[in-house]
Amino acid sequence: MSVVYDTIGSGYGRTRRADPRLARRVRDALGPSASVVNVGAGVGAYEPRDRDVTAVEPSLRMLEQRSTDAAPAVRAFAESLPFADDAFDAGLATLTLHHWADLESGLRELRRVVRERVVILTWDPDHAGFWLTQDYFPDLLAHDASVFPSLDTIEDGLGPTEVSVVPIAHDCIDGFLGAYWRRPAMYVDPRVRAGMSTFSRLTDVEPRALRLAEDLVDGTWDERHGHLREQAEIDVGYRLLTCTVSSPRLCLP
Numbered sequence: 263m264s265v266v267y268d269t270i271g272s273g274y275g276r277t278r279r280a281d282p283r284l285a286r287r288v289r290d291a292l293g294p295s296a297s298v299v300n301v302g303a304g305v306g307a308y309e310p311r312d313r314d315v316t317a318v319e320p321s322l323r324m325l326e327q328r329s330t331d332a333a334p335a336v337r338a339f340a341e342s343l344p345f346a347d348d349a350f351d352a353g354l355a356t357l358t359l360h361h362w363a364d365l366e367s368g369l370r371e372l373r374r375v376v377r378e379r380v381v382i383l384t385w386d387p388d389h390a391g392f393w394l395t396q397d398y399f400p401d402l403l404a405h406d407a408s409v410f411p412s413l414d415t416i417e418d419g420l421g422p423t424e425v426s427v428v429p430i431a432h433d434c435i436d437g438f439l440g441a442y443w444r445r446p447a448m449y450v451d452p453r454v455r456a457g458m459s460t461f462s463r464l465t466d467v468e469p470r471a472l473r474l475a476e477d478l479v480d481g482t483w484d485e486r487h488g489h490l491r492e493q494a495e496i497d498v499g500y501r502l503l504t505c506t507v508s509s510p511r512l513c514l515p
């Protein structure tokens with residue numbers, strides 16, 4: 263399997279780090295689970311420090327950006343997890359499912375190695391996007407809608423899941439695509455865009471970023487979207503899914 267993040271992941275650690283509000287949501291969703299496997303772990307965002315975490319990450323480039331005090335990491339793919347059945351209390355996968363080559367196998371594996379619950383942070387491809395993807399990069403919206411699995415597909419793979427909206431705060435510090443909905447100038451900076459994998463799939467990015475820069479200077483952006491400057495947080499499509507695993511073993515007398 264190819265490892266895309268060995269090519270696009272070099273600047274990841276610069277712009278991507280856990281936002282504390284999202285981290286709290288993830289921690290709460292993990293409940294009392296003491297051991298957690300974090301699949302597609304990247305540099306370790308959203309790995310709770312108060313649990314026994316094992317990270318799984320296929321990209322060497324990402325593994326080498328993990329801090330020295332991050333959880334131990336295993337180089338492996340979601341589709342073939344090198345762990346025994348029921349090895350962990352919980353499984354975690356944040357903003358990674360859309361990269362897996364075989365989602366069905368990955369979800370089956372995740373389900374196989376956990377005893378209690380699976381927590382997933384992802385983006386809902388049925389969401390309409392926001393001004394960046396609607397006005398400037400509709401091809402990005404189309405691309406993401408084609409690669410992010412639908413929430414139904416995830417549920418088919420895992421079993422019944424609880425879905426909750428994850429609004430994104432105006433000062434979110436994790437530089438994923440929707441993070442800067444109220445800080446439009448950030449998207450003009452190529453170093454910021456480098457932390458957003460979908461931009462690497464597009465052509466003609468720079469001219470459109472320049473158009474955004476011009477719209478910011480001449481007031482066009484504010485005319486259309488200035489009302490957002492009054493909002494503290496909005497829904498740009500991120501969702502937290504929690505699947506409580508009912509292992510048949512646990513049901514035995």
Ligand SMILES: C[S@@+](CC[C@H](N)C(=O)[O-])C[C@H]1O[C@@H](n2cnc3c(N)ncnc32)[C@H](O)[C@@H]1O
Pocket residue numbers: 267278301302303304305306307308318319320321324338339340341355356357358361362363364459
């Ligand atoms: C956008 S990053 C997210 C990293 C981290 N979970 C976070 O929230 O910051 C996606 C990660 O998924 C990893 N990935 C891609 N394909 C994978 C696969 N088949 N199995 C496991 N991880 C994979 C990438 O190498 C990358 O580190």
